[in-house]
Amino acid sequence: MRSSVALWAASLLVYLFLYVPLAIVVAYSFNDSRLNAEWVGFTWHWYQVLLHDEDMLQAAANSLLIAFIASTCATVLGTMAGLAMHRYKPKLLPFMVITPVAMPEILLGVSLLLFFIQVLNLTLGMLSVILAHITFCIGFVAIVVKARLAGMDESIFEAARDLGATPWKTFKHVTFPLILPAVVAGFLMSFTLSLDDFVITFFTAGVGVSTLPLQIYSMIKIAVTPEVNAVSTVLMLITLTMIVLAARFAPETLKARS
């Protein structure tokens, strides 16, 4: 079918709209000027500033630690939820898995803030952020795992049972190897989501802990320097790598992300 010129032109404009702003951020990270105004000359200066920014490095370390722990836990729990939803068709579990992902983030953020302080009497910090991140990552893992299981031939599992395999043996030797790509993709996706999360972290971090997005937020709000452009560019590279990896392991990931 032929596509009209108008369709191409409109689509090209949308692609430009998606990419130009990010290109500007990347370009200005190499600009030898304190202002994000005009191009002066090439420099690595802002990356050097970044490397010597103790607060930023600490925030980056926190972000990576939180993302690693939260996505590991979410992968285990999310895989279980995906399996359970596929096998037993429970009624309440899908609701509990999907809603934290579908509702406005601020609602999960403030309800967890209230719960941590009022009910658990927990001092906000690393632990509260990790628990909050697990809560919204479970859904993404469960969706990817369930999608993978849905595309499979049930007779493989029946064959394993008929041959006398216990449920655990069936899982270990049949189910798990088959869903492994989805599990890895779910892990990578959770890792990215945790690393990127701003809203829920904002409400559950308190003053105890800072993450990269929180650090970027305070820089944007207080004093914008091109160091923000540099850290943004680095962060873009990290997430990009994660997404490409996830897409390689399981193409379903790209669909689940929408």
Add this chain to the structure above:
Amino acid sequence: MATPAFADLLKFRLHKNLTRWLVSGPPFLFLLLFFLAPSLIMVLASFRYPGEFGGLAPLRDANPAVLQGLTLETYRFFFSDVIYAEIFFKSFGMALATTLACLVMAYPLALLIARSPRKHRDLMVLLVILPFASNFLVRVYAWMIILGPQSAFAHAIGSALELFGITPVPLLFSPVAVLIGMIYVHLPFMILPLYTNLEKHDPVLLDAAQDLGANAWRRFWDVTFPLSLPGIFAGSALVFIPVLGMFAIPDILGGTRDMLIGNLIKEQFLGVRDWPFGATLSIMLTLMVLAWAGFSMWLARKWSHSHA
């Protein structure tokens, strides 16, 4: 003879139930504790009094002078001042405007991808997803640069406005900046479900319409568009709902008067620390989200009935 078979069956049933609980139990308990319980606590909190130093007042206090127990006070307060209704109305308008703008921008691109040769589609979809890979705040910050007073773009817009005799207004920290930021962040949520829908359309239908003498315009409005309504409903829900609760974009790109529900909720929890009122606002936002989700589902069902 019957006894061992029965024992086996019992063992099998037990085993099956045990497996079921071992698999569904942990995620269920975790989400019960960290999603369902906090949501219920939020409902409860909306019926309580604010604490003297922020937070919640005690449910029971030995001192009868201290406010305690449950109350409808925060709800009465919400409806007593028109400013809250205004902010909710404004947020609804912003969510609607963002959804419509995203729809208009997403449609041509989704259509183009769906009608491209199969081997190019994956790449074109990937190009839509990639900007997603950058941090949310980075994407908002990019517009701070573009709309900022020093940018070439802002200068160009300013001169263009002067040409028409309009005094240029600052672009950054305005409702327009908030709208642009909202569209930018949520556009892929409209493109992807639309594309998924459009891709499934059978090209034979369009050929048939053409053979029957329909021009390109009629082929679009009478065939493609009605068939794409489920994709539009899905995309609209994915854009409308997060925009309704968004606080970061108005916070960064908007001025002090561009406050939306999200900013109001944030202010109650972290600023003035009136938690019961913050909880009430959250409940109101939840009701609005549910109403919109219900409305979308009703529309989708009505549509599928009329086309069954």
